[in-house]
Amino acid sequence: MTLAEQAYQKVRWDIISGALPPNQPLRLEQLKQRYGVGFSPIREALNRLQSDRLVVNVALKGFTVAPISAADMWDAIESRCLIECDALRRSIEKGDDAWEAQVVAAYHALMLKAKSVSRLPRPLSEAELRALEDRHYAFHRALIIGCQSQWLLDFADKLYVETERYRFPNLRDAAPLPDRDIGNEHQTLMTTVLARDADKATELLRAHYRSTGHILTELMGPLTTA
Amino acid sequence: MTLAEQAYQKVRWDIISGALPPNQPLRLEQLKQRYGVGFSPIREALNRLQSDRLVVNVALKGFTVAPISAADMWDAIESRCLIECDALRRSIEKGDDAWEAQVVAAYHALMLKAKSVSRLPRPLSEAELRALEDRHYAFHRALIIGCQSQWLLDFADKLYVETERYRFPNLRDAAPLPDRDIGNEHQTLMTTVLARDADKATELLRAHYRSTGHILTELMGPLTTA
DNA sequence: CAAGGCAATATTTTCGAAAATCTATGTTTA
DNA sequence: TAAACATAGATTTTCGAAAATATTGCCTTG
Known part of the structure; x- marks a missing residue:
């Protein structure tokens, strides 16, 4: 390199x-x-x-x-909804067995790491954060990788990084990951995707991003001018 | 600079x-x-x-x-439909008077140039091509600039450039721009946008890009491996 | 005669210094 | 006192050379 x-x-x-x-x-x-x-x-x-x-x-x-702001965060989140929901829909339509396997594998890798990390003392080490981050990215990317559009994947990558800027600072010192993150949303999403229910899956994905956005908006609060 | x-x-x-x-x-x-x-x-x-x-x-x-291919062209076109249609819808919802004025101005600037260029001998000079190109870009950007999303505008820019790579080589030596380009699609699109009919406008925009794609696919023909 | 290795060439990557530009401070003048 | 100018300092931008790396052609060897 x-x-x-x-x-x-x-x-x-x-x-x-x-x-x-x-x-x-x-x-x-x-x-x-x-x-x-x-x-x-x-x-x-x-x-x-x-x-x-x-x-x-x-x-x-x-x-x-680059500066950050609540407005920019929401712009990134809504753009991400648009792009990833479309990509997810295409993935569900076109994805083959190998794709399904990749989704399942990425999900379990994420959950394993999330559970082990949740038992660690705070603040988390840089290495642990990085590892968790990588698997989180891998899961979300696995969902849409079957869409067969390099452009949409590129855009999704850019928006993922942008939203991570907002999510990440709250991760380091946060209490062990809430059940919401670990068990519910990601699992439900995966199940629905594997069931090939595109309408419901895209709706779940959208809700997942928006609820994250609302939580972060709360946490940012007065810091939005930073 | x-x-x-x-x-x-x-x-x-x-x-x-x-x-x-x-x-x-x-x-x-x-x-x-x-x-x-x-x-x-x-x-x-x-x-x-x-x-x-x-x-x-x-x-x-x-x-x-970067190489070109029919597959990549269609990827860019379909991604562009997704992003610009959403941006156009938001523009129509949120755009104010200044936005409408900008759309009208950009349209007339494009038409003026297109008509003057159509009377010029082929092949067109680099300067004429550039001028026409700039106004074409300005019109399409004016449509969506009211969307209030910097991310969508960025993505639209990237995809615009990408699709121009396919459209452009056919412009230089082409016969005077066909009526289809000059009179019909752009004007109908603008009228519909000004009437704030989001459903019809996005459908027209989508059709505009796709029909261009089909024409270019024909022209590319055996060159798709280039 | 083919295959592998070695040297020569071409190209990129990296560096450190020189040139250009901007910012800040202090001085002069009205 | 305030505004305008000039000077000094800091920073980026640019350049050309040196180092690192890959490719090509040739030679040796089995």
Whole structure:
């Protein structure tokens, strides 16, 4: 893997996880030392992150971590509903046995990790958070991967990352994951998907995202200007 | 404007217009001379174009112009239907007077240019093509700009560019724009939008994109493997 | 004659310095 | 005192060379 790719992954994670908070100026010299690489890989990483909308860049004035706001969160959530619901519908229509197997596997991997993590003391370590995060992503991606549209999958990826920026900071110090997350919504969703009930599945997915949004809106509260 | 930004615009246009054909290897040294800038701005431009899916990059093996295929074209078209129809619906619901005025203005600007261009000899000059292209983009963007979702607008932009890659090569040497393009579909669409008939407008938009797709599929014919 | 390895070439990736640009501070002047 | 200008500092942008890596062609060897 090239240095630029490594830098991209690291900065991306630091932004999602909140180590680099919203609106933080990203001085090139500083990042160069922090990640131990030269200017070029850093610049390349920052450029890629810009099209992920994780950093913003004004010409000749440098990069900063993209701001967050309740409005942007809801924009991302609603856009995600639109795109993933359509992708899920197509997956359910076109998905074969291998796809079903992948969904089941991803679900169980997520649940296993979620349960083991729920027994750990807070705050969770960076490694545990990352592992949980990866499996959560894998599950949601497995649902829609049968849609046979690279564009929709790309868009879903971008929106997933964006929404994680809001979900994540609340995960680290949160009490053990509430039953809502572990048992109910994900399982019901998977069952409905496997039953090939597209209407109900998309409705569940939409409700899942929106309820998460409402909870986060509560938690953000006065912080929405951050 | 920075050199990187200029390089980005130029390479982007050269790919859309077909001057740099699909699968063409993009040697850095070569591009450096072609656009008269150093390595860094070129690399930055190429990186941005990669996330637009106009170029592909395999690590340590360089950049190439992204391939095209009928399958990819239809993926882009159908994704565009999904996203723009939803955005159009929201525009129609939320758009104010200023939005309506913008739609009307963009439509007339497009028609004016289309009519003047239709009287010009073929093949059209690069400048005329660019001007027509800009107004076509402006019209379609005006329709959905009232949707109040930056994410949907971003996605629509990406898909617009992608579909232009297929439409454009047929424009340069084509006979004067057929009546279908000039008079009928765009005007009917605008009228319906201004009448705030969301159901009919989205159906027209969908039909507009799909019929374009069918025509292009015909024209591509055996070239789909290119 | 084919297959594997080695050297030569081509290309990308990375780096550090130089140039260009912006921001902040202090000085002068009306 | 306030506004305008000039200077100094900080930061980004750009460049060209050096390092790292892949590809190609040739030679050796079985």
